[in-house]
Amino acid sequence: MYAYAVTPRALTKYESIYSTPLSRTFFDRSSPRSPNSSSSSINGNSNRQAGCKAGSKSSSSPSASRCVGYCRASTPSSVRPSREQAPGMAVKVYGWAVSPYVSRALLALEEAGVDYELVPMSRGAGDHRTPDHLARNPFGQVPVLEDGDLTLFESRAIARHVFRKHRSELLGSGSLERAAAVDVWQEAEAQQLHPAAGAVVVECVFAPLLGRARDQAAVDAGVEKLRKVLEVYEARLATHRYLAGDFLSAADLSHFPILHYFMATEYAGVVEEHPHVKAWWEGLATRPAARKVAGFMPLGGAKKQQE
């Protein structure tokens, strides 16, 4: 059973959330923080200092060599599956980990066993609007992944890159059928489940923390849509262990962040009333990588808060 150990109080040490269209209602309870604070090392190398510090005026400046969503290398290299980063090719994630989008990137890195640094940012301080960050992501959102010469944004694209490089089996690589199944259910996450569950999460989890009343109509609409979506998921998972088939894939993992928050609401029963979805979710949430990423995602107390 997945345990929601964190409480809303833990929020006080986190930055704000959501940077996509869902984010119209993000909050920002920044803790006192030096704009020059060093990055956090998440997966080892705890003493390594970040080469680029979010919010620091002295950090790497935008330059023509900083390509966006593409590589700085003039000649694309061939695909080199590897589980290790070359020296000096540190992987960095920029953003606030409480964001489910940042968490999606972190989960991919954790599942892939990649050593990375989380470079903390503050939305409240406007770190995402600095020239430095806009050079990394011109949409001014998080997360951004720096992987050697590559600078990538959009969380699902980041996760896909991480898996393609390190764990291509999670993308169904090598089989047209498997790859297509992964893509179909990745899109189901993005176009079906996330919009429905996300609407509920924004209103039930974040609205109270923002000090505003929830929009119950939006919650009801989200719940209604989610019920229909979950009927499809239940039928799928009744005959397949995972969404893309009988193998764990990027499609399953992509669901973790928003469901983590959704399961902290009083509507968690909407998931739990579907036995195969419930079992699938519990298997997902208890993966070591998911547990680790969940540590950066407080708000688990929202359910109790509503009770």
Place this chain on the structure above:
Amino acid sequence: MYAYAVTPRALTKYESIYSTPLSRTFFDRSSPRSPNSSSSSINGNSNRQAGCKAGSKSSSSPSASRCVGYCRASTPSSVRPSREQAPGMAVKVYGWAVSPYVSRALLALEEAGVDYELVPMSRGAGDHRTPDHLARNPFGQVPVLEDGDLTLFESRAIARHVFRKHRSELLGSGSLERAAAVDVWQEAEAQQLHPAAGAVVVECVFAPLLGRARDQAAVDAGVEKLRKVLEVYEARLATHRYLAGDFLSAADLSHFPILHYFMATEYAGVVEEHPHVKAWWEGLATRPAARKVAGFMPLGGAKKQQE
């Protein structure tokens, strides 16, 4: 220059549109049609009859062998790049082509040079809610692609499958950097441009045809967001011929359907005021495959209608 030759009147011969969240305001002006009408052959083999006919009660019934978003084959085959379909392995697309989602699938097939059949469906007749179609796509949406033993839904997943199988260079295959760039800009289409442009299209193009007043606040919000998105696109396309770099990719092509409709509104100037975006769009819209698919997408007269 891309010419908008079709007029709203052409709508009368088309079925309804939109099957995703954007579709809350779709229309349905079905032409008289036999529920047993045969499928249309789009890319050759005009005399071939569809093995499965949308809306026909005598068509293939749902069965355990009909897997959803996955393959019927018990053993996944290896990737077999091919430009030809094996005999008896016809590619079929189910849906109403006026939908930008169906059009995305058709454009991928046209660009890949794949022979396919468009199996017509009527939303008004409820074809998308029949057991047959729900067995193909449990979300009850269009398009659905049948490619031999594979049955796929979600238009972006379908396009990715078509390209992976037939024109993998459009996915940046073989290069981590190229593939990541394609993914980033494919996500930008899905998460940034489409929501903004789609909101305008729904209100300006389809609302009048539905006989309802447009929601000008929704239009204004969509235009405002699109302007910001296009600023990013303009900067990107000022230094790169295409979105993912200097090569045409699935990311560019994915933008065609919604922009085709957007350019038919009185807000087309929002695109045209960005010279590099304008040039990129014109190059996209004048591709032979795009011109062909545009033939299934009327509504070009919406701009004049508003003037």
